[in-house]
Amino acid sequence: MKLENKKKKNFFKKKKIIGFINITHNGYAFVNVNGFKKDIFIPKNKTNRSLEGDLVQIKLLKKSGKKIKGEIIKIIKRKKKKFIGILKIKSNYKYGSVIFPKKTIHVDIYIPKNKLKGFRHNEKVLVKIIKWPKNLKNPLGEIIKVFGLSGEYQTEIFSLLEEYGISYKFSKEVEKETKEIFLKKNFDTSFRKDCRKINTFTIDPIDAKDFDDAISIKKLNNNIWEIGIHIADVTHYVKEGSFLDKEAYTRGTSIYLEEKVIPMLPHKLSNNICSLLPEKDKLSFSSIFNFNKKGKILKSWFGKTIIRSNRRFTYEEVQDIIDKKKGDFYEDISTLLFFSKILTKNRLKNGALSLERLEVKFNLDEKKNPIKLFFKKNNDAHHLIEEFMLLTNRKISEFVSLNLDKKPYQRIYIYRVHDKPDFKKIIDLNKIIKPLGYSLDKENFKKSINFLLKNIHKKPEKNFIENLILRVMSKAKYSTKNIGHYGLSFIYYTHFTSPIRRYSDIIAHRLLNNYLLFNKYNKSKKLKEFYEKQSQYCSYKERLSIDIEREFSKFLQVKYIKKYIGQKFDGIITGFTDWGIYIDLFLFQIEGMIRLRDIQEDIYILQSKNSIIGKKKRKIYYLGDQVKVKLIDVNIEKKQITLNFLN
Template identity: 70%
Template sequence: MKKQIKKKHYNNLYTGFIHITNHGYAFIHINESQKDIFIPKNKTNRALEGDLVKVKFYNKKGIKIQGEVLKVIKRKTQQFIGILKINVQSNNKYGIVHNNNIHVDILIPIQRLKKYHHNDKVLVKITSWPKKYPNPFGKIVKGFGSSGEYKTEIFSLLEEYGISHTFSKKIENEAKKIFSKSILDINLRRDMRKVNTFTIDPLDAKDFDDALSIRKLNYDTWEIGVHISDVSHYIKEGSLLDQEAYSRATSIYFVGKVIPMLPQILSNDLCSLQPKKDKLSFSYIFNINRKGEILKNWFGKTIIRSNRKFTYDEVQSIIEQKKGDYYEDIYTLFLFSKILIQNRLKHGGFYLEKVEVKFHLDKNNDPISLHLEKNNDAHRLIEEFMLLTNRKISEFVSLNLDGNPSNNLYIYRIHDVPDFQKIFLLKKIIEPLGYFLDMKNIKNSINHLLKKIKGKPEQNMIENLILRSMSKAKYSTKNIGHYGLSFIYYTHFTSPIRRYSDIIAHRLLYHYLNNKEYKLKTIEFYEKQSGHCSYKERIAIDIEREFLKYMQVKYIRKFIGKEFDGVITGFTDWSVYIDLLLFQTEGMVRLRDIKEDSYVLNSNNYSIIGEKKRKIYNLGDKVKVKLIDANIEKKQITLDWIENI
């Protein structure tokens, strides 16, 4: 009888992408409804996370929709990066490759493992998965070295995201050719070599994209130049090098290593605005008076000669001590940058204080110390002049002299208004901590909130929540303005050595300045390029974050057993996430390991409550924890809860 009932309902077929949990059971989301099909462990039929599968499902009254995988239509991928485990003691016939993102290990016959060692990180390809076997079989395509080592982690991450850490011979040769042929073309360029000019960059920078020049014209007027490396002069559109730069779209910055968008002979040499060398640049030059009013703008190609390269620390020290090389020039630029900040904030721009985690590495690239770098006056000085340049250039292209839109095609950096629901959630989360958000005046209210949390333990957590509630900035030919900066017109022009979007902005500006010498393509062409740059930027951010997490976990291992202050940043049904203030990194405590009471997640998802004592912990609460484990493989930090009474 039972079988007949089953058959009666067992006539629904569906195709979709499978999500398999670490426990082996799975879900498939049905697009037409809000429901998921539940697939028990023994019914996944050799499917892997993300595969496109055909499912047969049935719906019993009052029970969730259940089903089974009939077949895998298309694998998401055949290749996985994982950690090789060889169990020598039991003399097994197979080594296994473990990958955190799939629910089964991949078996490799022992005789194929002669070149590899236990705990090596490897790229493995699935070769077969016979029906009767619970695990697939595979072969190792590539080894990266021992898991947890600096080079292993970088190269395996790059492989995972399909990014090459080297350039092909063809590309290198084309770069060398450009380098050897480079004759300084100064006929049509404004000569700025006699004006005091310098670069300000991090200590370890090798690619100098931008330089500033300044000279006093009279008692009330200065001429300031923002000079950006003229990369598009050297890299011709459609060339092999251009295609390579477009494909990469951005440089990737790891702790201690850069994967550049352009070969080093260009990024660190020919295009880099090094001191004491004549260099070609694309510049924004303007006159400004004592009040910070811009009197005159000029855009065009220049030749410059930087007098000196400064680090941010050197410039900060000159600002603080009011003495040093080019003190007067630097201090004047600093005073103007303060006026620019005030004007920007007056118009509603956000003022987020970025904190960067910086490591000192030893000769093996292991982290030996950590410091948190805050944006100081020197950083803000450069930042404000770059923001101004990006804004003024996009205004120049987008507006006629009378201020009306020119309808010229351009590449914009756009930032949409925040998601109202996310802002509402932010409001609800911060209220128990004594903060308030005015939903009718979100911008001013957020700026007020940012001021209030400055220096408080929960600052980092709330700033991250604010960032998460914002839309992601991206590139587009369709301008909607930049919400976060409060700019109607904004582009990226100031970093063409490391961002392809800026090369596009240079080419288009050159077209409008030089009587259409550069031929425009279609709007679809630039929109496609914009989308590609946005996509590659997201990937670079993900890779950099993942690698930083690895470095943080590696560094923090030496503090196992020590106690730290933390701030609660998140909850799940079974764990609490805690930001360790000293390291600006997140660790986790399992709810079941909290001894002081039995805690459960409140229905609002952003507080927990003790079943006996009814004590509530909210997001942003300060707690004391002990570091008990730092797992490099999983990039996971496990903490113990010290009674917080």
């Protein structure tokens, strides 16, 4: 204790104390300083024109109770000078102002009247801070880019991409390389296995334009079938170190928004040269397996091929053939489905989780406004393709990692890994679902999770519980350090099957090709560090793309639901804060909030993180309670839905 007090006294004597500032929505702030356990509290009037994330210098004030107070005396470095917000113009005001619904900064930025010419009220803009005079409470700025009117389809896409630092245009160098590849169309088939005479087809979503994978099947005799999974040979065209390669790495992944794709590779490559289009000779990297009639794999082969797809199927077309038991390639499709079901059964028996989420999709009108919301569910056609892609990713990973005696090599590879869930989170999950009549066996977690998922099928609480399960789970990522894939119950697993849209798969292709050609591997520590760094970067870009896709989907959901203001809905309580209750609306699978201050029947306070209680009537609401609510308001700018209990 004496040592701690001595440290504090020495700290107050320091002339220069610096740290990064965290400013709350209310204007007061905290600064985290190395060497001190507690953050330094900065009152609202002492932030001295600093903004969120700035590196600042602090002068310490007198200690107040347990708090150590300070004031900002200098901004050493701004974290950001450019911000995305919405321009508000009022005719009788001296300034226009850019507001920030997402609260990226705690103050509006003023735009002088003489700098507003040509701009419109409610436009989403990129604004740059020019100066912040001492006599003004707000900084002054200038608009450097306009995205369009707030709440419009194109506006929201391009402002999101700007916010996340994603480029939607390709450089001249990349376009030049793409054009050269397009004109050459280099087809060196001398070292490739020719698979063009085998029945081959692609199965993809109806709106897909880039076809990463195709599947072939050939009956060798009454007991053996040869099944090929053919993946676009992107690395044949995208050479390591080229402008194309560097751009693909920078982007990391394609981003899929409703009716819009921000591709990792230019369209001439992704939708044409690399894409496994029907009735065209295409270069691929293939995994070919011999199955016996019991679904056992007798032989595997991996290598470069040339294929010719007979037909492009959509999932809906294949499902129709499965249901009606007739149509193009029916015999091939039914055989593939038979083997895929064996693969699924074996995977689940081995301990894989059977978590399958419904995907929220929209129909848009000609102005790109959402006119219909629906949920996309995987069917047999999806499962057929999914199982063969999982098989390919697993078997390639095993081939690279194990020698003929099934002992581990020390080869470098990029793995898709998934860690075990946090035990404490499992205990917390059990506490939440227990009042709903469910429980988990901590000793046999996977089995009990699958049993739970089966039990909640078609139940109102399904979406809520599935979200809770996802929060318990670790996030899958890329790494050269293999720990296995917990969710799939695979010891070895990679991502190989989507090189048109994932850079991780390009890395996997290059490494596998190197091992096939030379059967050598470099044990260099530097090389492993290089690939680990690339793996971490691919994981980072994946998380960014998921965030962008979710945020854009939320925008469409909020815009769609606006027309239902005043209507009543069923929902389930999914969370509590000091100021509100989160409700998941069954019909839309989107969360809205009831502000505690808006509840008229009583004054409610947070009793625990899982419940609130009324002060007078002592009524308690718990997580998972089903409730009836009314849609009160929708704020598209903030992507917020306001609800209230029915009286």
